[in-house]
Amino acid sequence: MLNYTEIGKKIYNLENPREYHRYVVFRARCLLHPQRMKRLEKFFASNELLAKIADVYPFVYEQPTRAFFYNKSTFAERAELVEQHMTYLIEQLKPQEVVDLYSCREQLLWESADEGEKLRLRLFFHPGQRKEGLLSLILSADGKGDLYQMMFWIAPDKSGDWSLWIGAMQGPNMEDARDIIKQITKRCxxxxxxxxxxxxxxxxxxALGLKHIYAVTNYGYYAMNHIRRDRKLKTSFSDFWAESGGTPCEDKRFYELPMTEYRKSMEEVPTRKRANYRKRYALLDEIDAAIADNIKKLRK
Structure with missing residues (x-):
């Protein structure tokens, strides 16, 4: 049987009063849902690889107990989500690659080859990202840090198709963020x-073999920290998903996004911009090939 005391000590810094409070709440919620926690324990004890994942990433037992992932998610939904995500990863990826992802070891998917500070796309995850997902795709720049992060999980949709679910998109959080983004945009x-x-x-x-992409809307976001004190959005997820070709789902917490970004033909692009578009499309083709190749190396 799970020792919630020992697991809680691995998750929380008990010398911090706020963390100690979360530790107490964690233990209480586990005790309030004994059957579902037993099922979760049985799942992670079902084979050696899952047991190892739970050992290096004990937060799999904490995430179902907190109001994470999306608005009004239930304890049972969160537990099932964790199990589904891990099931897909261990079926699709090499065992050590899965363990590495949950041991804070990044997987490089693409690196820029032009002049200037390196731009990188990395598949990575650390416990600080656990509120919105179970994996992250990060765009970073040398000397600048992480510019954008997409937090997500993998689970079937209502039709049973394995899908990627975006829990949040986070932008840069540095003083000169606007100038940095302008530089990167020009470079791209x-x-x-x-x-x-x-x-x-x-x-x-x-590249992971998924069939659909869904993303949380403004209403679907798990918390309210994307809203300023004046109640205006810092970032409107819904507006961006719509701009990107997404369509609202029946469940207003989610949009479905296209699997492939729309590309304008050269005939649709003004003559003066065509050279820039050709360079952009060449860059995207390079990125697509690198992602496909590097994820192929991770897969069984």
Whole structure:
């Protein structure tokens, strides 16, 4: 039987009063849902690989107990989500690659080859990202840090198709963020960085063999920290998903996004911009090939 005391000590810093409070709440919620926690324990004890994942990433037992992932998610839904995500990964990826992802070891999917500070796309995850997902795709720049992050999980949709679910998209959080983003956008041939990270997410989903992409809406976001004190959105997820070709789902917490980004033909592009578009498309083709190749190396 799970020792919630020992697991809680691995998850929380008990010298911090706030963390100690969360530890107490964690233990209480586990005791309030004994049957579902037993099922979760049985799942992670069902084979050696899952047991190892739970050992290096004990937060699999905590995430179902907290109001994470999306608005009004239930304890049972969160537990099932964790199990489904891990089931897909261990079926599709090499065992050590899965363990590495949950041991804070990144997987490089693409690295820029032009002059200037290196841009990178990395598949990575650490416990600080656990509120919105179970994996992250990160766009970073040397000397600048992480520019954009897409947090997601993998689970079947209502039709049973394995899909990628975006829990949140986070932008840069540094003082000179606006100037940095302008520089990166110019370097990417006027391609917006948030479109960049979404495009990379679409290609990652395809490389992982997934069939659909869903994303939380403003209403679907698990918390309210994307809203300012004046109640205006810092970032409107819903607006960006709509701009990107997404369509609202029957469940208003989610949009369905296209698996492939729409590309304008050269006939649709003004003559003066065509050279820039050709360079942008060449860059995207390079990124697509790198993502496909590097994820193929991770797969069984």
């Amino acid at each position: 041939h006027a391609y917006r960085t948030k479109n960049f990270i979404l495009h990379a997410t679409q290609e990652t989903a395809k």
